[in-house]
Amino acid sequence: MVPRCCAAASAPATARNRSRPSWPPSAKPFPARPLPGPAAAARTEATPTARCRAPAASAHGRMKMPDSTHPTSTVLAQLSDPHLPLPAWVPPTELFNKRLLGLLSWYTRRRYRYRPETLAALVEDLRAQAPDWITVSGDLTNLGLESEFRRARLWLDRLAAPERLLVVPGNHDATVPGAWERGAPHWAPYWHGDAPYGEAGAAFPVLRRRGPLALIGLSTAIASPAGRAVGEVGEPQRRRLAELLRQTRSERLCRVLILHHxxxxxxxxxxxxxxDGEALCELLAAEGVELVIHGHGHRSHHLQLDTRDGSAPVIGVPSASSARDEYAAYHLYRIQPAADGWTLELEVRRWRPRDGRVESAERMSTALPRAHAAAAAPEQSV
Structure with a gap:
């Protein structure tokens, strides 16, 4: 099967709008419908779009609606690319490599773009939404210094308990060879799966079963030359991932794949x-997956991947600390079972630069594939 993907928007890709992939030539729209808030419901003449702006006081927001509305839903929150501030002192001996360029970039540009107060506003709002589970999809650090890993551990401890929070690494967490392996032990409770095995370099993918969800974390973090920020899953991870997908498919769980790139x-x-993105797409097309979420691009991406069970959304989230370009945001994924699979309600909660508040900026709903839906249907009809 050849994997197929597409974007929500019809505009061509540019350096600032990369929601449309370069292939396949025949792309179809992202199969989502907007969920209007109270104010939007009155605008009956407006044409719905896949990117619907909604008021902050959303009737669909977590903790703003009766429990009976979503009696069996599970809510997963995703933050990514927080790029926590650098320590005040960086040992010169750590800078005889790619990190020197990263340090210069931080002090000349990035420290003005990725702001701790923006991240703090998002975290405060996330706590108020009270999601069931949280994931951070990489790039907590900037240079991959061990001192950064220690500081990030304190931030993770304040964010949530390890059993509620899953972290996967990004390219900045592996800036130079060995950076992730040295830093990973500081975050161990947050990236271990239900059955941890091996060391940092061999432990991924990890699996956490959380209610109806199978949260599967992949590592794409590799050291790359200056000027590049590539990632790679690798054949050992892909082989193990195929096993986990088959295992959790047989358990009838909603499989959510989390990675940075x-x-x-x-x-x-x-x-x-x-x-090795194409190889990963082919694996997912063959084994099936219900939802894929990632970071890295610092922009919203709403794509889809055709699998054996149907079209799986592939969704990217902006940086959680960005005060410029596409402003900081995090995602809430509300997942609940349906007769023919799963339903996903996605809410984008975005930082508002004019007053520093966080609002509900977009909401959409779509169906997720479920591997056992076809087999279950005849039993229900008897």
Whole structure:
């Protein structure tokens, strides 16, 4: 099966709009419908779009609606690319490599773009939404220094308990060879699966069963030359991933794949791509998956991947600390079982630069494939 993907928007891809991948030539729209808020419901003449702006006081927001509305739903929150501030002191001995360029970039540009107060506003709002589970999809650090890993551990401890929070690494967490392996022990409770095995370099993919969800974390973090921010899953991880997908498929769980780099070619520039993204797409097409979420692009991406069970959404989230370009945001994924699979309600909660508040910026709903739906249907009809 040849994997197929597409974007929500019809505009061609540019350096600032990369929601459309470079393939296949025959792309179809992202199969989502907007969920209007109270104010939007009155605008009956407006044409619905896949990117529907909604008021902050959303009737669909977590903790803003009766429990009976979504009696069996599970809510997963996703943050990504927080790029926590660098320590005040960086030992010069750590800078005889790619990190020197990263340090210069931080002090001349990135520290003005990725702001701790923006991240703090998002985290405060996330706590108020009270999701069941949280994931951080990489790039907590900037240079992959061990001191950064220690500081990030304190931030993770404040965010949520390890049993509620799953972390996967990004390219900045593996800036130079050995950076992730040295830093990973500091985050161990947050990236271990239900049955941890091996060391940092061999432990992924990890699996956490959380209610109806199978949260599967992949590592795409590899050291790359200056000027590049590529990632790679690798054959050992792909082999183990296939086993986990088959296992959780038989358990009738909703399989959510979490990684840092986008897997679909054309989502980001070539120098930032996932080197074995096509191989990963082919694996997912063959084994099936219900939802794929990632970071890295610092922009919203709403794509889809055709699998054996149907079209699986592939969704990217912006940086959680960005105060410029596409402003900081996090995602809430509300997943609940349906007669023919699963339903997904996605809410984008975005930082508002004019007053520093966080609002409900977009909401959409779509159906997720479910491997056992076809087999279950005849039993229900008897």
């Amino acid at each position: 986008p897997l679909i070619e054309g989502t980001v520039r070539a120098r930032k791509r996932l080197l």
